[in-house]
Amino acid sequence: MSIFSDASIQKAISKISDRSERSTDIQALVATFVDVGMVPQINNTRNQIIYGRRGSGKTHVLQVLANALSAEADTISVYIDCRTLGSSEQFTDPKVEIPLRCLSLFKDLVHSLYNPLLEYIVDRGSAPALDYLDEVVASVNRTEHKVQSMAVKESETISAEQKQGSQIEAKISSRPSVSGGFSSSIGETTQSTRSAEASHEVAEKIFFPDVHQKFKQFTDKLPCHMYVLIDEWASLPYDIQPYLAEFIKRAFFANPRITIKIASLEYRSNFSQRVDHGILGFELGTEISASLDLDDYFVYDRNPTIITNNFAEILMKHVRSLLPSDHLLTTYEISSEADFVRTFFSDSSTFKELVRASEGVIRDLLNIFIKAYFTSQRRTMSSIDKRSVIESAQQWFESDKSVSLDPAMNSVLKRIVEEVIGKRRARSFLLSREEENHQMIQRLFDARVLHVIKRGYSDKVNPGVRYNIYTLDYGTYVDLTNTSRAPDKDFDNGDEATDEVIVPFDDKRSIRRIILTPDILNAPALG
Known part of the structure; x- marks a missing residue:
């Protein structure tokens, strides 16, 4: 039975979760975990x-x-x-x-x-x-009741009391007359008062x-x-x-x-x-x-063989955990990671291309694998081939990473790509540790379009200066694969350190000495 016609395989791969917090089954998380x-x-x-x-x-x-x-x-x-x-x-x-x-x-x-x-x-x-x-x-x-302020006020109140009356007086004289009059009197009283006003609030406070x-x-x-x-x-x-x-x-x-x-x-x-x-x-x-x-722990370029083996185990465990018991063994005679790679991929180099494309990020590995599986199925392949991996990696980069870059990030990334890939046909570069906390480097690193492969490298040509070694994400140059512009001058074996080459790894693999300067990072947004 083909892995593409097997309904159980199809269902299992479509159900692979790339986020652990979405899983409610702790035992499933344990079953898919690879501890390095x-x-x-x-x-x-x-x-x-x-x-x-x-x-x-x-x-x-x-x-x-x-x-x-x-x-x-x-x-x-x-x-x-x-x-x-x-x-x-x-x-x-x-x-x-x-x-x-x-x-x-x-x-x-x-x-x-x-x-x-x-x-x-x-x-x-x-x-x-x-x-x-x-x-x-x-x-x-606990809440605390407290008086914010207290004020005492004194005031005097003056009240007026008015007394009114009328008087009619009649006199009999030689000339009869009547006279009348109106009289009134006003008396004032003074009253002193004292009052206190307090501002009161309920405050939240923790007593540690x-x-x-x-x-x-x-x-x-x-x-x-x-x-x-x-x-x-x-x-x-x-x-x-x-x-x-x-x-x-x-x-x-x-x-x-x-x-x-x-x-x-x-x-x-x-x-x-x-x-x-x-x-x-x-x-x-x-x-x-x-x-x-x-x-x-998962930097591919730091130790390609170990990371390739670890990612094969991760993929097999994720697929196996969603299948009926022993399905891989009884149906496809898959009992090891090597068997899994041999059955699901056209050859070992195709699987290595998938691992390289994921750039050490497990979530990227799972998503590119899922896309590559269904792309190969649509193309009626017998197993996942390199073309499907490359196309899926490109789609994942565009849909998940590229869309999160703002114009300023895009501008700086483009300049780095032009300098490293366009001019030098490499994909790695050195950056002084002083620039490690540069906001643009941090943002591009968080967006997973730059990856750190070594920290604190000491360059013999520039003694006293420490560098971080970064590599560009696979998605930034995947469209150049199999063209004359593809980066091909990094991670060679057997080179000696020169003014143009450094050897930062224990296994003697070398990369080009490309040192980026802050002016590239501080470039204004294009357009």
């Missing part, structure tokens, strides 16, 4: 930040970690997606001061812990701990020593070790992030029974901010580690 050494580095009690671009597998790693922790005694893990926080109107009201906006976020975070902790208490039969859990919630819901103490009493009472796994940190407003980091630090870091793990995008994270009295938020490296970057 990441989980052992975070399965510990240290507070840690896990970096990685979108699609690199941060959520998948956290979910697998949560599953591993669930098997340990006296341990509970709670997964929190920051995109679900911010229920209060304060969160989005720019008129509200940042600390107050952050206060609503922190309350949402603590409230997100309640139900998982309650379930843990019920499962453990630790009813007395419930009172402590309620006290934790009460400690963050109290919150810390309540959490400590709770974790000691069970007892248990609690892991808080915070995902999508970069979705929070940039200016609020240091304040939330400060709140988390004050509430949790001093408790030896609580561990914080945070997954985020490096260049969209703002964990600390310098203020007059020191640092607001986390002190990276001392209070929380930030040394794990998932992007470093």
